[in-house]
Amino acid sequence: MRSVASTVLTLVLFATYLGIGALAHDTHFSLGWVLASTVLVWAGPAQIILISTLGSGATALQAAIAVTVSAIRLFPMVVSVLPMLRTPRTKRRHLVLVTHFIAVTLWVECFRLLPQVPRERRIAFTHGLGIGLCSVCLVATSIGYGLAANLPQLFAAAILLLTPLAFLLSTARNCRQLADILALALGLALFPLASMLHTGVDILISGVSAGSIAYGAHRWRARE
Amino acid sequence: MSDFFGDWHALLVLVLAGFLPNEIWRMLGLWLGGGVDEGSELLVWVRAVATAILAGVIAQILVFPPGALASVPDWLRYGAVAAGFAAFIVARRSIFTGVVCGELVMLAGKWWLG
Numbered sequence: 001m002r003s004v005a006s007t008v009l010t011l012v013l014f015a016t017y018l019g020i021g022a023l024a025h026d027t028h029f030s031l032g033w034v035l036a037s038t039v040l041v042w043a044g045p046a047q048i049i050l051i052s053t054l055g056s057g058a059t060a061l062q063a064a065i066a067v068t069v070s071a072i073r074l075f076p077m078v079v080s081v082l083p084m085l086r087t088p089r090t091k092r093r094h095l096v097l098v099t100h101f102i103a104v105t106l107w108v109e110c111f112r113l114l115p116q117v118p119r120e121r122r123i124a125f126t127h128g129l130g131i132g133l134c135s136v137c138l139v140a141t142s143i144g145y146g147l148a149a150n151l152p153q154l155f156a157a158a159i160l161l162l163t164p165l166a167f168l169l170s171t172a173r174n175c176r177q178l179a180d181i182l183a184l185a186l187g188l189a190l191f192p193l194a195s196m197l198h199t200g201v202d203i204l205i206s207g208v209s210a211g212s213i214a215y216g217a218h219r220w221r222a223r224e
Numbered sequence: 225m226s227d228f229f230g231d232w233h234a235l236l237v238l239v240l241a242g243f244l245p246n247e248i249w250r251m252l253g254l255w256l257g258g259g260v261d262e263g264s265e266l267l268v269w270v271r272a273v274a275t276a277i278l279a280g281v282i283a284q285i286l287v288f289p290p291g292a293l294a295s296v297p298d299w300l301r302y303g304a305v306a307a308g309f310a311a312f313i314v315a316r317r318s319i320f321t322g323v324v325c326g327e328l329v330m331l332a333g334k335w336w337l338g
Binding site for chain 1: 228234235237238239240241242243244245246247248249250251252253254255256257265267268269270271272273274275276277278279280281282283284285286287288289290291292293295296301304305308309312317319320322323326327330331334
């Protein structure tokens, strides 16, 4: 519980979900629907994309494609977090709920907090952290939904700016190796270039190329 | 109950367009990532790609801002994030300082623009 309370990211997450609640209200989704999306989707950017594409009149198929492209980043996150949680006796089904909770905040916090937790307790710890964060976000979604009608535009803009700021800084803090730092910098720089291609999978193109270049640089330096 | 959730059609769209396309990548990570070792070279690459995709999501929100954020001019959005990043470095990697500083620059800029 203390870990949930002490993380700055919880505050940012709270504000992000205020924004998602407000966005859902403005695009005429029901409160139950947006709460269900917080529990089921559990990824801020995917929810913002889902609500704004559906709200702008796109078909469910178009929304699904936009969501799935943004969610590809979850795959390597899961692959890199799970080895920290696994013990020789861990069965795959024990990890299903943990896997569902993995999103950027939990990913960052796992790297920060898990080394201090004994290995056999890490799954329970992550369940607690995930459920704690999710509850905070459900409260924030409801408050945001309730406030939406009275939310000034400046405040709404400030809330939406929180997501990129917090994502950037929390990722930067977790950069330890040259490959991570280069991947972050190149990923930012290559997206505007890739977006000129208008492929619909621009983030995937810029991400895989920036990540691979960063990895190449890491290999090249290791050989020196 | 039905007032709270809306109609079943909306919930079906949530599951088909929101939950499944998102969750599939997590579950693929669970099924396929099983044999990967902590600290392996493959994992360094996978982490670099995850970081770069996240950087892409950050850049997308800044370059093509959603909703009310579009009311903030381009230079002010980029300037606010750059100021937040500088404050983060100066404050020895404090996320809190960086976020607060970035937000203040954005609010001050909007106030100054009127």
